[in-house]
Amino acid sequence: MSTHTEVIVIGAGIVGLMTARELARSGVRVRLFERGESGREATYAAGGILSPIPPWDAPQSVIDLADWSRPRYAELVAELAEETGIDGEWIESGVLLFRDEAPEEQALAWGRATGRPVEALGRDEWLAREPAAGRQWSRALLFPDIAQVRNHRLARALAASVRNLGVDLSEHDEVQGFHVQGRRVAGVESRRGPAYADAVVLCAGAWSDDLLRPWGAELSVHPIRGQMLWYDAEPGMLRSMLIDETHYLIPRRDGVCIVGSTVEEVGFNKSTTMQAEAELQRAAARLCPQLQGRAPAGQWAGLRPGCADGVPRIGAHPLLEGLYVSAGHYRNGIVLAPASARLMREIVRGEETSFDAAVYAPPDTGMTEPS
Numbered sequence: 001m002s003t004h005t006e007v008i009v010i011g012a013g014i015v016g017l018m019t020a021r022e023l024a025r026s027g028v029r030v031r032l033f034e035r036g037e038s039g040r041e042a043t044y045a046a047g048g049i050l051s052p053i054p055p056w057d058a059p060q061s062v063i064d065l066a067d068w069s070r071p072r073y074a075e076l077v078a079e080l081a082e083e084t085g086i087d088g089e090w091i092e093s094g095v096l097l098f099r100d101e102a103p104e105e106q107a108l109a110w111g112r113a114t115g116r117p118v119e120a121l122g123r124d125e126w127l128a129r130e131p132a133a134g135r136q137w138s139r140a141l142l143f144p145d146i147a148q149v150r151n152h153r154l155a156r157a158l159a160a161s162v163r164n165l166g167v168d169l170s171e172h173d174e175v176q177g178f179h180v181q182g183r184r185v186a187g188v189e190s191r192r193g194p195a196y197a198d199a200v201v202l203c204a205g206a207w208s209d210d211l212l213r214p215w216g217a218e219l220s221v222h223p224i225r226g227q228m229l230w231y232d233a234e235p236g237m238l239r240s241m242l243i244d245e246t247h248y249l250i251p252r253r254d255g256v257c258i259v260g261s262t263v264e265e266v267g268f269n270k271s272t273t274m275q276a277e278a279e280l281q282r283a284a285a286r287l288c289p290q291l292q293g294r295a296p297a298g299q300w301a302g303l304r305p306g307c308a309d310g311v312p313r314i315g316a317h318p319l320l321e322g323l324y325v326s327a328g329h330y331r332n333g334i335v336l337a338p339a340s341a342r343l344m345r346e347i348v349r350g351e352e353t354s355f356d357a358a359v360y361a362p363p364d365t366g367m368t369e370p371s
Contacts, residue, residue, distance in 0.1 A: 006028050011207075012169065021165065023344075023345050024165040028348075048149045049095070050069070055143065058332070068339040072338055083157075084161055088150055095142070095243055099137070133238070178320070184321040199322050204327065212320075222306055222307075225269060225270065228259060238288060248261070259291075307330065312329045312340060314360035315347055
């Protein structure tokens with residue numbers, strides 16, 4: 001096998017998989033490296049909600065990417081299912097947002113400005129829609145067009161798709177460093193040996209800065225642990241995603257309910273804790289009393305790639321030529337992935353971009369010239 005290809009992508013989470021797929025579909029030869037299994041880090045631990053929550057509560061640059069991705073997801077999931085036989089389960093289940101003081105005026109103004117549907121509901125109205133939901137709130141906001149995907153199945157479909165497209169997907173093959181010639185990244189050193197490329201795209205999530213640190217070229221992306229539970233419940237018990245001030249409950253088509261999530265600054269510690277389990281069980285019972293007293297079917301944790309301003313870094317690295325980065329998506333990686341992949345493909349190929357690329361360009365503040 002040749003050790004040279006056109007583009008190397010590092011990281012087979014949702015962003016890396018979609019980036020590799022975008023590039024391969026445009027005719028680029030791609031090699032994709034993953035330190036473990038595809039889609040098993042932050043992607044696996046996500047809830048799969050296809051919107052920032054609340055949908056106006058994000059920087060405009062994040063909203064722009066989300067608004068581009070959101071209407072394309074149904075077609076994408078259907079296309080992947082036909083191609084691979086794996087259904088990523090796009091469901092327009094809607095969101096019921098509970099707050100002690102629901103921001104109704106802000107939500108309705110957002111709906112008028114965007115043309116998106118939103119309704120302010122009293123208790124009787126939202127209980128008619130979701131009789132299994134908790135009853136402690138007097139008001140709720142309904143966003144009927146917010147959809148979800150089953151993220152781990154979507155990742156499996158994407159991994160199968162990139163293989164079908166001829167991408168060399170190398171799992172359990174950690175990239176340990178860059179080959180740098182002068183200021184140019186000419187390839188990588190992986191656990192299985194060297195590989196070279198015309199361009200390298202770094203999509204390693206919370207681990208991205210580990211590869212950049214030897215060059216003083218970090219992006220200030222750091223891990224934020226999120227723990228979650230899942231319950232094996234009855235299909236149809238809930239039809240909407242339920243969200244309060246701090247937690248969410250996501251019903252899947254087969255009755256599985258996902259409850260999340262914690263937000264913890266604990267470095268690269270992915271262990272689960274009894275404290276988080278108790279917190280999430282209380283949240284589950286609050287959002288859906290029918291889950292009170294049920295034992296969770298499982299608990300897991302993942303490391304989100306956080307950054308200070310919440311805006312992902314997407315673009316050419318300002319110090320290392322031939323290196324591109326797409327990292328720092330934090331809690332919005334699933335919904336932002338299609339737009340992020342499109343933008344990265346356009347940048348790498350020198351095409352006109354669908355977004356203002358300068359908004360997402362990695363800043364060079366605090367970086368030092370590589371020696």
